[in-house]
Amino acid sequence: xxxxxxPEMLDLIKRVEASRPQRLAEAxxxxxxxxxxxxxxxxxxxxxxxxxxxxxxxxxxxxxxQKEVLPEELVDLLESRSLIESVKPDLSKPDMETDVLVIGxxxxxxxxxxTAIQAxxxxxxxxxxxxxxxxxxxxxxxxxxxxQEPDSPYYHYLDVIGGGHFSNTHxxxxxxxxxxxxxxxxxxxxxxxxxxxxxxxxKVRHGGGTCRKRMHSSGDMTGAEIMRVLRDESRNHDxxxxxxxxxxxxxxxxxxxxxxxxxxxxxxxxxxxxxxKAKTTIIATGGTGRLxxxxxxxxxxxxxxxxxxxxxYRAGAKLCFMDSVQYHxxxxxxxxxxxxxxxxxxxxxxxxxxxxxxxxQFVFPLEPRDVESSAIIRECLNLDKGIxxxxxxxxxxxDSPMIDLLHGEGTVKRELPAKYIQFQxxxxxxxxxxxxxxxxxxxxxxxxxxxxxxxxxxxxxxAAGETSGGVHxxxxxxxxxxxxxxxxxxxxxxxxxxxxxxxVKQGTLSLDHVYHYGKTLVESGLDRGMKxxxxxxxxxxxxxxxxxxxxxxxxI
Amino acid sequence: MSNENKQVKHVTMxxxxxxxxxxxxxxxxxxxxxxxKVPETLTIVKAMEYAGYQFKRGCGCRGGICGACGTxxxxxxxxxxxxxxxxxxxxxxxMILAQTPFFPPNRxxxxxxxxxxxxxxxxxxxxxxxxxxxxxxxxCTRTCPMGIDVMNYIxxxxxxxxxxGAKESFDCIMCGLCVVRCPANITQMKVGMAGxxxxxxxxxxxxxxxRKRAEQVRAGRYEKMLSELGQMDKEKLxxxxxxxxxxxxxxxxxxxxxxxxxxx
Numbered sequence: 001x002x003x004x005x006x007p008e009m010l011d012l013i014k015r016v017e018a019s020r021p022q023r024l025a026e027a028x029x030x031x032x033x034x035x036x037x038x039x040x041x042x043x044x045x046x047x048x049x050x051x052x053x054x055x056x057x058x059x060x061x062x063x064x065x066q067k068e069v070l071p072e073e074l075v076d077l078l079e080s081r082s083l084i085e086s087v088k089p090d091l092s093k094p095d096m097e098t099d100v101l102v103i104g105x106x107x108x109x110x111x112x113x114x115t116a117i118q119a120x121x122x123x124x125x126x127x128x129x130x131x132x133x134x135x136x137x138x139x140x141x142x143x144x145x146x147x148q149e150p151d152s153p154y155y156h157y158l159d160v161i162g163g164g165h166f167s168n169t170h171x172x173x174x175x176x177x178x179x180x181x182x183x184x185x186x187x188x189x190x191x192x193x194x195x196x197x198x199x200x201x202x203k204v205r206h207g208g209g210t211c212r213k214r215m216h217s218s219g220d221m222t223g224a225e226i227m228r229v230l231r232d233e234s235r236n237h238d239x240x241x242x243x244x245x246x247x248x249x250x251x252x253x254x255x256x257x258x259x260x261x262x263x264x265x266x267x268x269x270x271x272x273x274x275x276x277k278a279k280t281t282i283i284a285t286g287g288t289g290r291l292x293x294x295x296x297x298x299x300x301x302x303x304x305x306x307x308x309x310x311x312x313y314r315a316g317a318k319l320c321f322m323d324s325v326q327y328h329x330x331x332x333x334x335x336x337x338x339x340x341x342x343x344x345x346x347x348x349x350x351x352x353x354x355x356x357x358x359x360x361q362f363v364f365p366l367e368p369r370d371v372e373s374s375a376i377i378r379e380c381l382n383l384d385k386g387i388x389x390x391x392x393x394x395x396x397x398x399d400s401p402m403i404d405l406l407h408g409e410g411t412v413k414r415e416l417p418a419k420y421i422q423f424q425x426x427x428x429x430x431x432x433x434x435x436x437x438x439x440x441x442x443x444x445x446x447x448x449x450x451x452x453x454x455x456x457x458x459x460x461x462x463a464a465g466e467t468s469g470g471v472h473x474x475x476x477x478x479x480x481x482x483x484x485x486x487x488x489x490x491x492x493x494x495x496x497x498x499x500x501x502x503x504v505k506q507g508t509l510s511l512d513h514v515y516h517y518g519k520t521l522v523e524s525g526l527d528r529g530m531k532x533x534x535x536x537x538x539x540x541x542x543x544x545x546x547x548x549x550x551x552x553x554x555x556i
Numbered sequence: 557m558s559n560e561n562k563q564v565k566h567v568t569m570x571x572x573x574x575x576x577x578x579x580x581x582x583x584x585x586x587x588x589x590x591x592x593k594v595p596e597t598l599t600i601v602k603a604m605e606y607a608g609y610q611f612k613r614g615c616g617c618r619g620g621i622c623g624a625c626g627t628x629x630x631x632x633x634x635x636x637x638x639x640x641x642x643x644x645x646x647x648x649x650x651m652i653l654a655q656t657p658f659f660p661p662n663r664x665x666x667x668x669x670x671x672x673x674x675x676x677x678x679x680x681x682x683x684x685x686x687x688x689x690x691x692x693x694x695x696c697t698r699t700c701p702m703g704i705d706v707m708n709y710i711x712x713x714x715x716x717x718x719x720x721g722a723k724e725s726f727d728c729i730m731c732g733l734c735v736v737r738c739p740a741n742i743t744q745m746k747v748g749m750a751g752x753x754x755x756x757x758x759x760x761x762x763x764x765x766x767r768k769r770a771e772q773v774r775a776g777r778y779e780k781m782l783s784e785l786g787q788m789d790k791e792k793l794x795x796x797x798x799x800x801x802x803x804x805x806x807x808x809x810x811x812x813x814x815x816x817x818x819x820x
Contacts, residue, residue, distance in 0.1 A: 191752065191753030193760070211803065235663070339572065
């Protein structure tokens with residue numbers, strides 16, 4: 001079954017089929033396409049990795065990270081003005097007051113809320129979409145924790161920091177590795193169904209860059225299982241955790257001494273604003289995949305627009321590693337319905353090769369993710385050997401039929417059931433015809449600067465999860481982001497609780513930092529009339545956009 | 557690589573925005589009763605965005621795992637009701653769409669769930685007695701976009717096989733489409749949720765090695781080792797990293813041990 005491809009594409013596939021017997025013979029003989037030398041890797045990275053090139057980046061003109069060269073789409077949001085700047089709301093009568101305000105309802109935010117109520121704190125959790133709508137639910141592969149006999153947090157630490165090219169923040173890596181076994185114990189006690197042996201021992205596998213097997217999983221929906229359990233548990237405590245759904249925070253509140261003191265939240269459905277005064281505030285708003293840096297597709301959730309980063313930055317929070325983004329080499333490029341969706345590394349691990357328009361190999365299939373992505377970009381944009389989809393997207397072939405030929409009929413269906421169905425739905429049998437792939441935005445390595453207690457540089461403001469940076473350095477290993485959100489979500493909850501118990505000082509609520517930021521933008525000539533945070537992506541076509549006369553409104 | 561090769565080809569890169577091919581065929585669909593022309597081959601989510609909708613509700617991961625975009629539809633001239641996830645279902649001509657962004661499901665209080673003195677099967681029966689009103693019509697199973705035999709997992713719980721029900725319901729993404737259709741007003745997804753948590757805590761053995769390691773962490777066993785790594789210069793750290801022993805792919809649990817056991 002291959003009627004999902006156009007006749008032109010089927011013609012091109014004939015070239016893939018023509019070169020396959022030779023490639024198969026080579027693969028059986030153990031002759032791989034040669035891997036790059038370290039110098040060759042560096043060259044392709046320098047020229048084609050979006051993080052290394054200057055195109056699509058510019059120097060940030062305002063705030064603590066001024067002069068850093070960052071992706072333009074992010075700089076645009078950071079050099080924008082507040083949605084409520086011109087309103088100057090009266091802050092003297094807050095609509096709600098709480099001990100802990102959690103902004104974001106994914107894995108990190110929900111964990112922070114559950115931790116904070118353990119010590120008797122009152123929590124408000126404000127989230128843009130539903131609780132649980134997050135990248136957490138999309139994490140398929142697993143969660144790392146050094147709980148087996150031949151392993152320890154020491155080796156987990158080494159794997160994390162080596163994977164991050166030794167750029168990671170030591171204290172954060174130590175916290176991540178050391179807390180991991182406790183996190184697994186906690187999740188098990190809440191009723192997460194991990195894959196287990198009959199005696200209760202959790203099943204573990206290797207991941208890219210691990211020296212010990214420590215990848216724990218719940219089928220191929222580990223993140224979804226963890227999230228639905230955390231959400232169920234938080235609903236058991238609805239007397240202590242008040243959930244405000246469809247209510248994104250759009251600005252932080254400070255007091256006159258610069259301590260964080262809550263946030264302004266927007267009910268998207270009634271388009272009303274609420275002033276929430278909080279002794280402590282935790283940002284857990286996730287990453288920025290939906291900013292589509294340089295027009296790349298992404299694997300991220302609909303809500304991944306980096307709102308927390310924007311409002312924290314306006315309040316004076318330092319960011320770190322914001323120039324570093326993980327591009328997954330194999331995102332779907334065709335069919336259009338699946339664009340951006342992840343094609344797991346496992347496909348290449350099982351023997352599928354990357355091929356250009358002539359059906360030729362051009363790169364060793366298991367180079368590090370950043371190198372592999374760069375090689376694909378070079379093949380398409382520089383050497384002009386890519387395939388162009390009917391909608392104009394570039395891509396290269398991922399020759400999945402190699403898998404059944406190498407490992408026996410039925411291997412694709414058995415090892416990649418979800419992927420098989422995802423393509424079969426659109427008339428493409430990936431056991432018989434290749435897939436078309438292109439690098440896709442996957443993960444924000446950087447974020448708000450935090451210390452090992454999830455504290456930002458602003459008193460009483462904490463951050464956890466993908467919105468924070470430092471723990472993964474410039475490259476994250478598989479299975480450490482689910483762990484990250486739980487470890488630092490918990491640590492943020494603990495630190496916020498501690499601050500509440502120590503009776504944080506709180507003065508008068510203020511938005512002066514927002515007004516000052518806007519004034520600075522105008523004075524430095526950076527104001528282009530744009531507003532942020534983005535809140536929701538806008539995928540309307542131009543024809544529709546042109547009919548929207550009130551283009552200033554970020555929400556329809 | 558020579559310099560004349562450095563010219564980068566310009567291609568359309570527009571993230572998730574839909575780019576219909578030049579010769580795209582357009583079809584009519586009805587979004588909550590209103591007719592729109594959209595290119596064929598789009599998913600419902602992308603077709604609605606093409607038409608000009610910006611989702612607040614009814615859109616989530618866009619990858620078929622979050623359950624935000626459960627949708628009912630009919631096709632003109634066909635009396636049947638169909639279901640699907642809007643991010644995974646391709647539009648067809650004359651499709652009439654209604655998303656179900658929210659539905660009020662009955663959720664029992666799960667607060668005592670993990671500490672109950674009741675046997676697991678009685679726990680489920682006490683929390684959700686309505687499962688015994690199941691009329692066996694199978695609409696839930698036919699409705700499920702994940703292909704779960706929903707009626708079968710409810711039957712497991714009715715029979716008192718909580719572990720069976722937990723396993724059978726595992727792929728649930730909690731979109732709630734079955735709940736909307738159930739004539740007995742059962743909230744299948746919540747029953748499954750409670751069942752899985754009960755099974756995981758009371759019927760599946762807990763992991764002894766995990767508890768032991770967590771205890772060692774709490775006792776501070778690794779703090780000194782980790783802080784030493786933090787003080788090490790980068791070259792030394794790289795040396796240790798490169799020389800670490802790798803556990804074989806095919807080792808059995810608890811079987812392989814490294815030669816250097818000084819940091820376990």
